[in-house]
Amino acid sequence: MVEHAQEALFRPVRAGNAFEETVERLMQSIRLGVVAPGERLPSERELATRLGVSRVTVREAIRTLQENNYVESRRGRYGGTFVNQEIPKSAPGKExxxxxxxxxxxxxxxxxxxxxxxxxxxxxxxxxxxxxxxxxxxxxxxxxxxxxxxxxxxxxxxxxxxxxxxxxxxxxxxxxxxxxxxxxxxxxxxxxxxxxxxxxxxxxxxxxxxxxxxxxxxxxxxxxxxxxxxxx
Amino acid sequence: MVEHAQEALFRPVRAGNAFEETVERLMQSIRLGVVAPGERLPSERELATRLGVSRVTVREAIRTLQENNYVESRRGRYGGTFVNQEIPKSAPGKExxxxxxxxxxxxxxxxxxxxxxxxxxxxxxxxxxxxxxxxxxxxxxxxxxxxxxxxxxxxxxxxxxxxxxxxxxxxxxxxxxxxxxxxxxxxxxxxxxxxxxxxxxxxxxxxxxxxxxxxxxxxxxxxxxxxxxxxx
DNA sequence: CGCCAATGGCTCGCAGACATACCTTTGGAG
DNA sequence: CTCCAAAGGTATGTCTGCGAGCCATTGGCG
Structure with missing residues (x-):
């Protein structure tokens, strides 16, 4: 058996739980500028479909982004979740x-x-x-x-x-x-x-x-x- | 908003459920020859730890591989799950x-x-x-x-x-x-x-x-x- | 010969994620 | 001015996956 190749193949099947992964994706799309400041994210229902998670999970992720001042949500038709003009710097640390x-x-x-x-x-x-x-x-x-x-x-x-x-x-x-x-x-x-x-x-x-x-x-x-x- | 880049970033967060992903990984390690015919897979407990899933899920995945004649399991010390000499051809189809x-x-x-x-x-x-x-x-x-x-x-x-x-x-x-x-x-x-x-x-x-x-x-x-x- | 360590086999209760349905708010269309 | 479509907000029951523990089997070691 090839010992080292195992490390690649037997790595964890999922990087985190559905919630964490969803937060990660949304933050990526904001940080990489795919959705620019002032622009609107797709609706919660659409994100749920496209990301393959439940709307509940999407909402929890968005709430986390709100708490960290990445986005703001507005209700009503033509409402939605909008990217803030100033987004926080990413936390330092990392290995x-x-x-x-x-x-x-x-x-x-x-x-x-x-x-x-x-x-x-x-x-x-x-x-x-x-x-x-x-x-x-x-x-x-x-x-x-x-x-x-x-x-x-x-x-x-x-x-x-x-x-x-x-x-x-x-x-x-x-x-x-x-x-x-x-x-x-x-x-x-x-x-x-x-x-x-x-x-x-x-x-x-x-x-x-x-x-x-x-x-x-x-x-x-x-x-x-x-x-x-x-x-x- | 860059429309096309969204397709990459808003793709599904997980390819399948934990069970399917685990089956996929184990099949990969066998098909790519990382674990050769006659060799033993890591123990269920070790796989569970390394793949980051529960042992129950690992066992369900292994049972699927058994049913499809990829592996055989033997109990007792020095037992384990062994890759068969002849493994099935992959199902045709695919997009x-x-x-x-x-x-x-x-x-x-x-x-x-x-x-x-x-x-x-x-x-x-x-x-x-x-x-x-x-x-x-x-x-x-x-x-x-x-x-x-x-x-x-x-x-x-x-x-x-x-x-x-x-x-x-x-x-x-x-x-x-x-x-x-x-x-x-x-x-x-x-x-x-x-x-x-x-x-x-x-x-x-x-x-x-x-x-x-x-x-x-x-x-x-x-x-x-x-x-x-x-x-x- | 008996012990025991390591493996697969099994069960049960809990937490996370899900689908679904319904409520509330908002602003444009008619 | 009224209506209503589309968005966020909320609640509930179900199911998957997990953790943890225990059982059953096997073969080497003392």
Whole structure:
């Protein structure tokens, strides 16, 4: 029996209970900017259906987000649950033992996604979407940068046409961002990042997989080394 | 709000109930050859702990595997649950709509893993492990090839030192294998595969990331095009 | 030969999650 | 001004899964 492979296959079947998982998902969609401040989450009933949990569980999760000032709910038609303008910083802490784990997975998924996206023939709406996200990220302020950045990277993953790859990228980004939240974001980094984004998107739109991969790798290595520098 | 990214983030929080997930994991470990025919699974109590489910649930899952002739259980000390010599073929069917999804994810993860593994400085036991798996795969019969092949690929993922990457590769391989099970495995393919394995492992042991990635990409493209040819 | 440790086999009560139904609030349409 | 659709808020009974404990079986060790 292969001893080490067991660790991967016999890991826990579920990360937490239904409630915790639901909170996690909703927080992800907010932190990654999929639902921006001021915007409305899908209705409780719709979330329950899409997340595959009961409405009770969705409500408990939303109540937790309310208590932590992530969202506010309004009743009545045209009501709903809205993302607050200011959302709390993520709690510090975390085990630093799995930095390698998180960064390795992120690099594999994101460089792979960039390459795969460049290798596909993209439709007009996809090309437009990528340009829009690029533009949004490049004009973002420091405060909203992390969110716009994530939206751009998620758009790249979506451009692969693989839903499970997109989900995996979202997950990996979330883990990486939890670490990145502990280091300062500076204007020079931001400018550098934008230049790299430009290269990545251009390569994808030009259909140059090797170049897209290369550009993404350099982009990620930048933040990765920044992170290691701050934490070690 | 980014509409498409929602699909990834608001997907169901759990793939199935605890029982179904547990059956899935145990079947994976058997089908991927992590626990070979004749070998013993960990005890029910240990599985319950590691999988994070109750022993009752583990037992129900094992009973399902028994009923489908995957395993047999023996009581008493030095008893346990043993994998049968002949395990059933996986049921056909499946949606073919997500072939692209499955193959895209697999390629991204496995080429990334090969590259990452080649980029690390591996310890003696890891190097030995890789050579052993390579040897096992190269001398495998047609019947046991798929299993030995998976073990080799999992060993490569493990060599990245990232547990979550290993888990993701296992998952992706499982999905791809479900598709590959429907096409015949021929001697010439096998010989070709072994040559490619040799290149991959050599590149990893030599610490040549680019070459490892390249070799893995060609290896996977071979089976991918074979699959598309048979199914389209 | 007898003990006993480790395994699978079994049962019962509790807590979490669920489906379902109904209530309350709100603001636009008619 | 009234109505009502759509959203959040609440309550209840059911069922799944869990924890914990005990039983039955087996084979090695003393």
């Amino acid at each position: 630093f033992g799995d930095i390698h784990d998180a960064l390795t997975l992120r690099k594999v998924l994101e460089t792979g996604a960039a390459e795969a996206a460049a290798g596909r023939s993209l439709g007009p709406s996809e090309r437009r979407g990528l340009r829009t996200r690029l533009e949004e990220a490049s004009t973002a302020s420091l405060a909203e940068y992390r969110r716009k950045d994530s939206r751009l990277h998620l758009a790249i993953a979506e451009a692969t046409g693989s839903a499970s790859l997109t989900a995996a990228v979202a997950e990996a980004r979330m883990r990486a961002n939890e670490l990145l939240d502990h280091i300062p974001l500076l204007e020079p980094n931001l400018a550098h990042s934008n230049a790299q984004h430009e290269r990545i998107i251009t390569s994808i739109l030009d259909g140059d997989p090797a170049s897209a991969r290369q550009a993404m790798a350099e982009h990620l290595d930048g933040t990765a080394s920044l992170l290691r520098g701050f934490l070690v | 073919f709509g997500d072939i692209h999804d499955a193959l895209t994810l697999r390629k991204v993860l496995e080429t990334g893993a090969a590259e990452a593994a080649a980029g690390r400085s591996l310890g003696p036991s890891e190097r030995r492990g890789l050579r052993t798996r390579l040897e096992e795969a190269s001398t495998a019969s047609l019947a046991e090839y798929r299993r030995k092949d998976s073990r080799l690929h999992l060993a490569i993922a493990e060599a990245t030192g990232s547990a979550s990457l290993t888990a993701a590769v296992a998952e992706a391989r499982m999905r791809a294998n479900e598709l590959l099970d429907h096409i015949p495995l021929l001697e010439p393919n096998l010989a070709h595969s072994n040559a490619q394995h040799e290149r991959i492992i050599t590149s990893i042991l030599d610490g040549d990331p680019a070459s490892a990635r390249q070799a893995m990409a060609e290896h996977l493209d071979g089976t991918a095009s074979l699959l598309r040819g048979f199914l389209v």
